[in-house]
Amino acid sequence: GESVGLHLPTLSVQEGDNSIINCAYSNSASDYFIWYKQESGKGPQFIIDIRSNMDKRQGQRVTVLLNKTVKHLSLQIAATQPGDSAVYFCAETPNTGFQKLVFGTGTRLLVSP
Amino acid sequence: GAGVSQSPRYKVAKRGQDVALRCDPISGHVSLFWYQQALGQGPEFLTYFQNEAQLDKSGLPSDRFFAERPEGSVSTLKIQRTQQEDSAVYLCASSLDPGSYEQYFGPGTRLTVT
Numbered sequence: 208g209e210s211v212g213l214h215l216p217t218l219s220v221q222e223g224d225n226s227i228i229n230c231a232y233s234n235s236a237s238d239y240f241i242w243y244k245q246e247s248g249k250g251p252q253f254i255i256d257i258r259s260n261m262d263k264r265q266g267q268r269v270t271v272l273l274n275k276t277v278k279h280l281s282l283q284i285a286a287t288q289p290g291d292s293a294v295y296f297c298a299e300t301p302n303t304g305f306q307k308l309v310f311g312t313g314t315r316l317l318v319s320p
Numbered sequence: 321g322a323g324v325s326q327s328p329r330y331k332v333a334k335r336g337q338d339v340a341l342r343c344d345p346i347s348g349h350v351s352l353f354w355y356q357q358a359l360g361q362g363p364e365f366l367t368y369f370q371n372e373a374q375l376d377k378s379g380l381p382s383d384r385f386f387a388e389r390p391e392g393s394v395s396t397l398k399i400q401r402t403q404q405e406d407s408a409v410y411l412c413a414s415s416l417d418p419g420s421y422e423q424y425f426g427p428g429t430r431l432t433v434t
Contacts, residue, residue, distance in 0.1 A: 215360055239421045250324070250411050250425030251363065296362045306421040307353070307376070308413075310362030 217315040226284040230297030237299035246293045324426035341397045341429045345414030355411040402433045
């Protein structure tokens with residue numbers, strides 16, 4: 208497959224470590240914040256979302272934290288696995304009446320065995 | 321059923337040619353989105369359909385870009401007189417209804433304009 212991005216910020220971790228990926232968003236009026244995972248040659252895949260009135264949400268091995276004061280979103284991945292290697296994007300929905308996604312700058316996660 | 325499919329997966333066009341990119345959304349999904357993803361960037365919104373109605377085309381970069389969804393299912397993104405700056409991955413996504421924020425993306429069409 209082809210590379211999604213060649214000059215993205217990169218986070219390199221060892222298998223089994225916990226990973227934290229950060230994102231700054233721009234629109235304080237957004238309803239939802241969502242993390243997507245994009246593997247090479249594929250479209251983005253939904254991971255987890257959080258509504259603007261929450262500050263933490265947990266899924267399977269993933270946790271999303273929302274800090275509205277500083278407009279910051281983070282994705283924590285527990286016990287990172289080689290299959291987690293991908294580019295991760297945060298996205299927000301600017302409350303336009305339909306759920307248009309505005310994506311942030313991606314982060315490439317590299318997991319070494 | 322099956323996920324979102326797009327065709328072709330790869331398209332090489334000479335500058336000035338017209339191209340048509342197809343998207344088959346998940347059956348029954350009302351909302352359909354097109355995004356453009358340049359290398360090293362996140363996807364950027366192009367246009368939105370609710371059934372057959374194109375409700376937002378604010379992201380289309382120029383009048384050379386045209387999208388349609390005549391029967392409320394399959395959609396086509398057409399680019400006329402392609403330019404090198406049109407080279408990108410074009411992603412289609414669908415969601416169940418306008419209020420649903422969980423979008424399902426297709427694999428994209430990689431357009432290279434030479």
